Structures are given as C-alpha cells and as structure tokens.
Amino acid sequence: MARHHTVPAEPTMLLVHSPLLTSATWDALRPYLEAAGWRVTVLDLRPLVGSPSFHAAACAAAAGIIRGTPTVVVGHSRAGPYLPGIADAVGGDRLDVVFLDARLPHPGTSWWGSLPPEQATWLRDLAVAGRLPTWDTWFPAASIADILPDPEQRRRVLHGLPELPWSVVSEVLPAPGRAWDAARRTYLRLSAGYQSTAEEAAERGYRVRSVDADHLAMVTRPGMVADLLLSALRP
Numbered sequence: 001m002a003r004h005h006t007v008p009a010e011p012t013m014l015l016v017h018s019p020l021l022t023s024a025t026w027d028a029l030r031p032y033l034e035a036a037g038w039r040v041t042v043l044d045l046r047p048l049v050g051s052p053s054f055h056a057a058a059c060a061a062a063a064g065i066i067r068g069t070p071t072v073v074v075g076h077s078r079a080g081p082y083l084p085g086i087a088d089a090v091g092g093d094r095l096d097v098v099f100l101d102a103r104l105p106h107p108g109t110s111w112w113g114s115l116p117p118e119q120a121t122w123l124r125d126l127a128v129a130g131r132l133p134t135w136d137t138w139f140p141a142a143s144i145a146d147i148l149p150d151p152e153q154r155r156r157v158l159h160g161l162p163e164l165p166w167s168v169v170s171e172v173l174p175a176p177g178r179a180w181d182a183a184r185r186t187y188l189r190l191s192a193g194y195q196s197t198a199e200e201a202a203e204r205g206y207r208v209r210s211v212d213a214d215h216l217a218m219v220t221r222p223g224m225v226a227d228l229l230l231s232a233l234r235p
Contacts, residue, residue, distance in 0.1 A: 012039045012070040014062060016086060018077035019045050019054070019164060020135040024157050025076060029218040032226035038072075041065055043086075045079075046162050054168045058082050059089035066090050072233060074098040077215065081105050081114075084176030087183050095183045096233055100225075101190040101215050104201060107175045111168070127166050134161035147214050157219055186232050190225070191215040207232070 013033060015026045023044045033040050043062050051057035059082075062073075069092040075083045080102030087097050106114040112123060126132055136144055136158045148154035187201035189210040202208045209232050211217075211224065218225040 011037060011072070012041070012066070012068060013072040013074060014066060014070045014086070014090065015040060015042045016058075016062070016073065016075040016079040016082065017043070017045060018079050018135075019049060019082075019168060020078055020132075020161070021076075021157070022046055022160055022162075024159065025216065025219055027156070027219075028153075028222040029225055032222050033230070036226065036230055039067075041067075041070070046160070049162050049164055049168055052167075053171060055082060055085055055171055055173055059085045062086045063089040063091075070095070072096045072098060074100055074229065075102050076100045076218070077102055078111070081111065081173055084180040085174065087180045088177040091179050093179075093182060095179060097180070097183045097185050098229065098232065099185070099187045099201065099206070100218065100229070101188065101194045102197075104197060104204070105173070105176070107173050110170050110172050112170055113172070123169065127169075130166045131163045132166070132169065134158075134163055136161060147216055148219065150220075153219060157216070188228055188232060190217045 017023050017025045023042045026042050030040050043065065045058060048054055048057040048061060070090055071094065073083060073087055073090065073095065080099050083097050083099065084105050084107065087095055112120055115123065126138065144154065148157055185206040187198050187206045187208045189195060189198035189208065190213045193215065198208050198210060209228060211228055213221055213224065
C-alpha cells in the first residue's frame with residue numbers, strides 16, 4: 001500500500017475516468033487512497049454518454065453523488081476537459097483539481113475542434129453511423145497488451161467500453177466559473193505521450209510533476225500513482 005500522507009480533516013476525493021473508458025480504471029488505485037485516509041467517490045460516466053449534453057450530465061451527476069464538498073477532483077485522459085465544469089458543479093473554496101495524464105480544458109470549442117487537423121480527420125474517419133468504436137479497437141491488439149500485460153487485468157479494464165455518440169465529440173464546452181477559477185491545478189504526467197501537454201500545463205500555471213510510466217499506470221502501478229498523487233496534494 002502507499003505510504004500514508006498527512007491529509008485534511010474529512011478529506012474527500014472525486015475520481016473521474018475518461019469517457020472512452022470505464023470506472024474500472026480506478027479499481028486498483030482506490031484502495032491505496034482509502035488506506036491513506038481519503039473518502040473516495042468514483043463518477044461513472046457510462047450511463048451519461050447518450051445525454052443531450054454530456055458535459056451538463058457529467059456535472060450534474062458529480063454534484064449528485066458527492067456527500068459534502070470534495071477537496072480534490074482527479075480526472076484521467078479525456079476527462080480533463082470536463083474538470084472545470086465538474087469543479088464548478090461540486091463547489092468548494094479550496095479545491096484541488098488534478099489532471100492525471102489528461103487532456104487540458106478547451107472551453108469554447110469541442111473535443112473534435114480542439115484537435116490538430118490531421119487528428120480531427122482521423123477521429124472523424126473512425127466514426128461509424130455517428131458513433132466512435134470502443135477505444136480498444138483504435139490500436140493494434142499488441143499495443144493494448146503492452147500497456148495492460150496482465151490478461152485478467154486487461155479483461156476487467158476493457159469490459160464494457162462505450163461506443164461514444166459523435167455528439168460527445170462535437171459538443172462545445174462552456175466557459176468555467178468561480179470554483180474553477182479559484183482551484184489549485186496540478187498536472188501529473190504518467191507517459192511520454194503527454195509530455196507536450198504537461199509542458200502546456202506548466203505554461204498555464206499548473207503545478208506539474210512527472211514520472212516515466214504509462215497512460216494506465218493507475219491500473220498497472222497503483223501504489224506508485226497513489227504516492228505521486230498524494231505527495232502532489234501536500235501544501
């Protein structure tokens with residue numbers, strides 16, 4: 001288990017998975033956080049992907065499942081752009097928002113619109129009948145096996161992946177509000193593929209910490225990620 005860290009009274013943490021994945025991405029990490037004294041809540045985005053506004057649904061769901069006010073919101077990968085809205089929805093005057101190998105917010109534009117032209121074309125070409133195929137089919141099977149080498153672990157993480165409607169990809173995200181503006185923002189880079197994003201986060205004024213692991217290190221190396229996360233939350 002992760003080493004214990006000093007945490008505030010009644011510390012609460014909301015974990016938000018990528019809409020391309022499922023809440024199973026947090027299963028290995030959660031016990032480490034709870035052992036360190038955190039009350040952990042996981043937001044399951046899968047039931048929300050068919051909502052007229054995925055962003056609004058995610059924010060409302062986050063506000064609905066929280067008991068009291070969380071002190072930390074953590075988002076992984078494609079959850080990153082939704083964190084400002086979620087931060088505003090759950091409130092809090094002293095909120096930490098942590099981007100875990102995550103994309104940065106892009107208010108005023110969509111997921112698709114935020115991409116470089118060649119990536120936007122690639123993503124649009126992936127869509128079939130208005131939906132993106134499940135994330136695990138975007139890459140060669142060997143690549144997925146490399147990042148999730150344990151077969152049982154791979155089965156659990158990849159089970160039930162959603163096919164996202166194109167409306168999720170094309171939804172323009174709104175400008176954030178007061179809670180986001182006041183939040184302390186931290187970027188934790190896990191993989192080399194997010195190095196340029198971490199550099200951009202630093203330029204935006206985020207606190208940045210990096211390790212050389214992999215994009216799903218909270219699954220494959222949860223103790224290491226717990227230590228990284230909890231140490232980053234120290235004052």
